[in-house]
Amino acid sequence: MKSDFKALLITEDNGTYNRKIVTLNTDDLPKNDLLVKVKYSSVNYKDALSSSGNKGVTKHYPHVPGIDAVGTVIESVSDKFPVGSDVLVTGYDLGMNTWGGFGEYISIPQSWAISLPEGLSPKEAMCFGTAGLTAALSVNHLIANGVLPDSGNIVVSGATGGVGSIAVSILAKLGYQVTAVSGKAEHSFLTETLGAKEVITRNEFIESYNKRPLAKPQFAGAIDTVGGEILSGMLKASQYEGVVTCCGMVASAELNTSIFPFILRGVRLIGVDSVEISLSKKEEVWKKLAKDWKPINLEEITKEISLEQLPEVLDDILNGKAKGRFILKH
Structure with missing residues (x-):
C-alpha cells in the first residue's frame, strides 16, 4: 500500500x-x-x-x-x-x-x-507514553523494595516535567505523601492538579540537603528525573534503607556524592531504563497504568x-x- x-x-x-x-x-x-x-x-x-x-x-x-x-x-x-x-x-x-x-x-x-492494553484509549496511552512508563517503572521499584505509603514521604524531582508529573500523580493516587521539587513556580499545579503535599524549589532542596556528606534523614523513597545535585541531595536525605531511583540527566549527567548514604544508612540507588526492557515487563506495567495506577x-x-x-x-x-x-x- x-x-x-x-x-x-x-x-x-x-x-x-x-x-x-x-x-x-x-x-x-x-x-x-x-x-x-x-x-x-x-x-x-x-x-x-x-x-x-x-x-x-x-x-x-x-x-x-x-x-x-x-x-x-x-x-x-x-x-x-x-x-x-x-x-x-x-x-x-x-x-x-x-x-x-x-x-x-x-x-x-x-x-x-x-x-x-484493555482500559486504555489511544489518547490515554500517549498521555503516558515513555514518560509515563518510566514513572511507573520508578514507582514499581519503590514498591518492590518495600517502600509503601506508610513508610514515609517520597520526594520527586522535575515534578512539572513529563516523568515527574506522572510519578507524582501515580504516587498520590496510591496514597503516598509526595514532596515535589521543581524549578518552576507552579505550586497550585503541583498540589491541586497532581496531588503533591509539599512543594520545594530546586534551589531550596539543594541548599537544604546537598551541602554536607549526610543530611537529616527525610525521605523513605525518591524518584529523580534530573540528575546532578538534586540526585546527590536525595541520597544524602534518604532514611535508613531508603530507595532512590534515577532516570534522567536534564540537570547533569554527573553524580558527586560520598559512600556514606550507602554504608551508614543502607540506601539503594536504582537506575530506570524504559527503552530496552523486555516486552513482558512493559506489558506488566502498562496493565497497571490502564487500571489501578491511572490518575483520575x-x-x-x-x-x-x-x-x-x-x-x-x-x-x-x-x-x-x-x-x-x-x-x-x-
Missing part, C-alpha cells in the same frame, strides 16, 4: 539542523513486519534532543523523531498483530534512528509492539497539539519551559 503522509522532518545542512513539515510516502519507510497508521504520539525530552541534532540520540539525518506511537496496523506479516490491531510502541530504536511517531505512519518490527486527572496534565505546534513545544522542552505532558494528534 502506497500512501502520502505528513511528518516533521529534521534535516542537517553543514552542522545546522532545520525542522519542517513535509509530505512523505510510505515507500520512504523501511520494510518491516508492521506498517502502522499513527493516531497519537507523545513529546519527550529525547525527541527534543533528536530534533536539535543531538548525535547521542540520532546519528543520521534527515530524520523523523517521535519515540512513542499508538495506532492501527495497516499492513502486517505477523499473526500476533493482524491488520486492524491497535498497537502501542515505546522505546527500542523508534524515533532515534528509525523514523518515529512525528510522522503519520511508522514501519516497525513486531518485537517492538504490544497490544493496546490524566488528561488535565496533558495538552494535545498539532503537527504545526510541535516545533514550538520542542523548543519549550529544550529550554525548560514546558509543564506537564504534550501529545501530538495526527
Whole structure:
C-alpha cells in the first residue's frame, strides 16, 4: 500500500539542523513486519534532543523523531498483530534512528509492539507514553523494595516535567505523601492538579540537603528525573534503607556524592531504563497504568497539539519551559 503522509522532518545542512513539515510516502519507510497508521504520539525530552541534532540520540539525518506511537496496523506479516490491531510502541530504536511517531505512519518490527492494553484509549496511552512508563517503572521499584505509603514521604524531582508529573500523580493516587521539587513556580499545579503535599524549589532542596556528606534523614523513597545535585541531595536525605531511583540527566549527567548514604544508612540507588526492557515487563506495567495506577486527572496534565505546534513545544522542552505532558494528534 502506497500512501502520502505528513511528518516533521529534521534535516542537517553543514552542522545546522532545520525542522519542517513535509509530505512523505510510505515507500520512504523501511520494510518491516508492521506498517502502522499513527493516531497519537507523545513529546519527550529525547525527541527534543533528536530534533536539535543531538548525535547521542540520532546519528543520521534527515530524520523523523517521535519515540512513542499508538495506532492501527495497516499492513502486517505477523499473526500476533493482524491488520486492524491497535498497537502501542515505546522505546527500542523508534524515533532515534528509525523514523518515529512525528510522522503519520511508522514501519516497525513486531518485537517492538504490544497490544493496546484493555482500559486504555489511544489518547490515554500517549498521555503516558515513555514518560509515563518510566514513572511507573520508578514507582514499581519503590514498591518492590518495600517502600509503601506508610513508610514515609517520597520526594520527586522535575515534578512539572513529563516523568515527574506522572510519578507524582501515580504516587498520590496510591496514597503516598509526595514532596515535589521543581524549578518552576507552579505550586497550585503541583498540589491541586497532581496531588503533591509539599512543594520545594530546586534551589531550596539543594541548599537544604546537598551541602554536607549526610543530611537529616527525610525521605523513605525518591524518584529523580534530573540528575546532578538534586540526585546527590536525595541520597544524602534518604532514611535508613531508603530507595532512590534515577532516570534522567536534564540537570547533569554527573553524580558527586560520598559512600556514606550507602554504608551508614543502607540506601539503594536504582537506575530506570524504559527503552530496552523486555516486552513482558512493559506489558506488566502498562496493565497497571490502564487500571489501578491511572490518575483520575490524566488528561488535565496533558495538552494535545498539532503537527504545526510541535516545533514550538520542542523548543519549550529544550529550554525548560514546558509543564506537564504534550501529545501530538495526527
